[in-house]
Amino acid sequence: MNLLGAQVIKLSDEEFKLFRDMVYEYSGILFQDHKRYIIENRLSKRLKQLNFSTFKDYYYFLKYDRKRDDELVEVMNLLTINETYFFREPGQLRHMIQVGIPEVLKTKTDRTLRIWSAACSTGEEPYSMSILIKESGVLPAGYKLEIVGTDLSANAVEKAREAKYRKISFRSTDAKYMRHFVSQGLEYQVNSDIRLPVRIERANLLNPLDMSRYKNIDIIFCRNVLIYFDKESKQKVIDSFQKALQPKGYLYIGHSETLYGISEAFRMSNFGEGVVYTKK
Ligand SMILES: C[S@@+](CC[C@H](N)C(=O)[O-])C[C@H]1O[C@@H](n2cnc3c(N)ncnc32)[C@H](O)[C@@H]1O
Incomplete structure (x- = not known):
């Protein structure tokens, strides 16, 4: 029993x-x-x-x-453990808006900002990014935004595509952001303008064929999944991220995760509320 x-x-x-x-x-x-x-x-x-x-x-x-x-x-x-919620670990999201995006825009050669939310579970993370980018106005006119959210769990991917959430997903959400959702019974659906730049796909971080689909990425978030992997698997995943990222691209991982002893291809900086890695 x-x-x-x-x-x-x-x-x-x-x-x-x-x-x-x-x-x-x-x-x-x-x-x-x-x-x-x-x-x-x-x-x-x-x-x-x-x-x-x-x-x-x-x-x-x-x-x-x-x-x-x-x-x-x-x-x-x-x-899989699909625990996630909107605006999780907000310090990193703030850093992306205030530092990550402005910095990558300086070195870009095209006008599309590409962000990858890897292991995004049911999608709260990529939609949080889309909201913050829209609200902040950090992306200059004439630039296109592409956010791809990926996960191994087909059920999580399906939910992320539906973009409908219950109250529990908003446990860390400032009331002012609720205007990006429309209430439908017990659920809240993400508004279409926020969903538009977000694409959700099933991808296995350990599958080289899946990983080869992601190229010229400016910023990767991969939070709270490396904790389930051993050193060898972490190395494989980080190697794929290194290939997918543009030079000087940004990588954000979970607070309890580290690249120490895993990869030398990234430079770590501490920004007070957490750490961020940039591709060397
Ligand atoms: C705890 S959730 C983290 C969600 C989100 N990144 C966050 O921090 O809130 C971990 C996710 O990793 C996904 N995952 C586990 N192994 C994976 C793999 N090999 N490839 C892709 N996703 C994987 C799980 O399906 C789960 O949705």
Whole structure:
């Protein structure tokens, strides 16, 4: 039984290792031993839906069935942690408006500002950026804005595209920004002018083919996801960011994350409310 009283299917030591390695290889997310209950609890329901009685049977399905790719998408929907909200870690967003964007505009050779919100979950981060850029007027007339939000979870991507949010997503939102939303029952939808520059796509940070789609980016936000990765996966992701970014492009990562010992391709600066990395 789990905490909600639902019957869970037992995950043996051997099965845990098989699932842990499969998830790690696919996504870079590393489930340590003390997190095995997450796999057991969250996937048990799926096993029952598909009529598998053991994790081993489900593992072989995921490994060899011709529907394995679609089912792996389901697995990642169930195992990712999609916690996010509007205007999270506002110091970094402020820095982007006051320093990041003005600085990258100085060296740009074209008139499109490209921002990538990598691992954006349900989209609150890219829409927060779009609101702040519009309100601040930091982008000079004649410039085009492109914000791409990406995530591994297909469910999160679908929600981000819908752009409809419940109150919980606004727990850190100043009331003055609510004019960019229209209330629809229990939800608030992002206004179309804020949605317009934002494109949402499913992309796996660990998949080189997915990552190769992102080029000439001026600013990357990748916050609160590297904590789930080990050193090797972090290095792969940062290497992709280094390739995607323009020279002197900006990279913002989560407050509890660091590139120390991961990459030498970036210069770190401390701006009081946090740190920011620029491509050397
Ligand atoms: C805690 S949320 C962070 C959302 C947002 N960046 C923020 O800071 O509020 C972490 C997100 O990382 C995504 N994620 C985990 N592994 C990923 C991968 N390999 N590729 C892309 N996204 C991934 C999850 O699906 C989840 O939505």
